Amino acid sequence: MTRKTLPTALLALAVLCGCGGAAETAAAPPSPSAAAAKDKKHQLEAAKADCMKQKGFKYVAWVKPEQTQSDEDRRRDAGDYQAMKKYREKYGFGVFAEFIYPKEMNAPAAQRESPNQDPNMKIHEALSEAQLGAYQKAKDACMVTAGKQVLGVTLKSSLDYYNQIALTRKRATAATLDSDPKLVELAGAMATCLKGKGYAVTDTGPTAMAKRGQDAFYKEQDKVGREQDDSVPDVAPPAKKGESQPINMPSLTAEQARPYLAKEIKAALDDLECGKDFYPVFAPRKSAIDAQVRAQFAY
Secondary structure, eight states, X not given: OXXXXXXXXXXXXXXHTTSSSSOOOOOXXXXXXXXXXXXXXXXXXXXXXHXXXXXXXXXXXXXXXXXXXXXXXXXXXXXXXXXXXXXXXXXTTSSGGGGTOTTTTTOXXXXXXXXXXXXXXXXXXXXXXXXXXXXXXXXHHHHHHHIIXXXXXXXXXXXXXXXXXXHHHHHHHHHHTTTOHHHHHHHXXXXXXXXXXXXXXXXXXXXXHHHHHHHHXXXXXXXXXXXXXXXXXXXXXXXXXXXXXXXXXXXXXXXXXHXXXXXXXXXXHHHHHHTTTTHHHHHHHXXXXXXXXXXXXXX
């Protein structure tokens, strides 16, 4: 059987940009900078819809309603120990939790039932395999056109849009965080602590340490998905240059996912204990970089 495959870039974005996570709250009045970014999102979607119409395809210009963060979310993004612990005690790193708490984690299955779901999902689902291929080709071409017109960036496809977001974020964090002596020192101490608890650590750089745990469980998720799918190799092939590693999403019931989440929660809490001095310094600076990249790419 064929499982749904999602790019790692999309999964990471869901976590980092607030597309997934704990329960959403009501929208708040946007700040001037947030309003400008939202306007650019609407411009990007309008450009894509106009291009698709010219190519003879239906596409709805849709921007997800802005959601404000709760105080708990803001504290967690700032690296607050108690807020991070509360989240990790239930959701771990936020990987296998989507099978148990789909609505809270805003998982794809829950998005289909949401009144705020992307109307283009229904358009996709109504297409035949042959139609979907032509539709995606047109959508890629329109993303290239809209990206240049609205964002001033050169894209190759819709997926390349997400790859460029990930690459831009990676470069920004490397330039400003991975070279910071204090963060390098704190990340090294965190790595030593985790090794002492029996965890493998191959890269002790600040950014690598911050995403080490989550990445490990995305690999576990991919492993389970590959074991379920006879049409793909058991071991993921190396990612192509400039592209993110795809994830073969497994099909799991809540009960099947619980043992994986239990393991993930333990690892997430160990990670937090070892990084209790690291995260309060790293997290707020990383959140600021993420906000800049979101504004730059209008997502």
